[in-house]
Amino acid sequence: PDPTPTPNLPSDEFSYSLLSDNTYSITINAPTVSDGVLRIPETFNGKPITVISGYNGDLSHVNAIIIPDTVTTINAGAFSGLTSLHKVVLGQNVKKIMPQAFKGCRNLEAIALNEGLETIGSEAFFSCASLETIEFPESLTTIGESAFSSCLKLKEVKIPSKVTVIPKRAFMSCQALKSVILPDGMTTLGESVFLYSRELESINLPNSLTTIEKGAFCNTNFQSLIIPDGVTRINSGTFTNIPNLETVTLPSSLEYIGNEFISLNKNPITIKYNGSMWNWNIIQKDTNWLK
Secondary structure (H helix, E strand, O other), X not given: OOOOOOOOOOOOOEEEEEOOOOOEEEEXXXXXXXXXXXXXXXXXXXXXXXXXXXXXXXXXXXXXXXXXOOOOEXXXXXXXXOOOOOEEEOOOOOOEEOOOOOOOOOOOOEEEOXXXXXXXXXXXXXXXXXXXXXXXXXXXXXXXXXXXXXXXXXXXXXXXXXXXXXXXXXXXXXXXXXXXXXXXXXXXXXXXXXXXXXXXXEEOOOOOOOEEOOOOOOOOOOOEEEOOOOOOEEOOOOOOOOOOOOEEEEXXXXXXXXXXXXXXXXXXXXXXXXXXXXXXXXXXXXXXXXX
């Protein structure tokens, strides 16, 4: 079992700042660890530590971090670039992982996200190239832009039910990603959300989906895609350069098709439309929609 967090450590190893809610934030300076595991203390001066601000010292000897239950926020860039890090154990009360918190932790292999986590900020796990699995808690509501971009070994993603938008580049260049499961209630797939995820071949598109932004499926590995009824906008380059794509089925709800929404594909593409010819003719299509 994972070791439990230790109490206060000498303050020269950490710096503390008193916050307005009478709790402390902590900055890691030069902690002494004997087993490669950094245990963040729970309290300072009898008050809980709720925020991890970041680190200043050399943490090249740290390969695992244990975050106590008192912590609610991991600040922007807190562990960014910590290439020695292989594992993170979150406490039970983390609510926010802020932008770039673990960006560039290229050897991070495992992090268990706690139930109660609500926000993962932009680029929070950008270029965590060794991360193979991530299990999102049902409490999660927000995934930031490029949050998991360039997670080269990530294989499967299941988005929880409270997330309604996957923003731009959130899973771009996830080169091992094969399967994505989206919840009912999902409304928007952002620009280039799966761009260069070249192995991606399976995704369920729920009927709640309304918007697919520019380049969402560009450079993926789909053979066919059925766009659900309810989608009103398909933007430029959505189905560009998908080598194995054969069939795209478009819904009768469609109101707009952007430029070159299907282009640079190796095979001829069959476009099926589920509406009437009259409905097809009134769809707004950019000038070069089929170039």
